[in-house]
Ligand SMILES: [Fe+2]
């Protein structure tokens with residue numbers, strides 16, 4: 001049975017603070033990616049931009065996917081127990097957005113990967129435009145999550161669920177880090 005925030009004062013908010021921080025990181029990296037694409041379009045690829053392209057490619061191939069899994073495994077299921085149509089519709093839209101964000105990233109990734117390798121076969125204007133589209137969808141998505149999804153999910157999660165959520169998130173990242181270290 002859902003536990004309201006008022007009746008569960010001991011619910012640990014730190015996991016949602018962590019999710020908010022992931023949003024801040026994503027937005028910061030999107031700003032960097034747009035600046036990079038704009039600079040490549042204006043002045044061409046430089047060694048410094050190439051290095052930044054590598055960092056951004058590696059980061060976007062790793063962190064946002066973990067963040068989306070956090071939400072798909074823990075936040076969205078809590079919302080899907082709602083009987084409010086507005087919450088259900090919003091949750092389905094957020095789930096669909098994750099698919100669109102992945103599609104947008106697949107549009108960008110080959111060009112960014114090329115830049116990271118010092119190749120310039122891609123169209124810089126098309127890359128900049130794709131980054132703008134990606135950034136806008138992400139911002140809209142994040143606003144919806146922070147204004148509706150996270151507060152509603154927190155109301156529905158009891159301390160045991162939050163604890164299990166934290167354990168699963170930490171374990172998944174630890175497994176990823178071990179695999180990365182072995183690669
Ligand atoms: Fe999301």
Ligand SMILES: [Fe+2]
Pocket residue numbers: 023067071142145
């Ligand atoms: Fe998110």
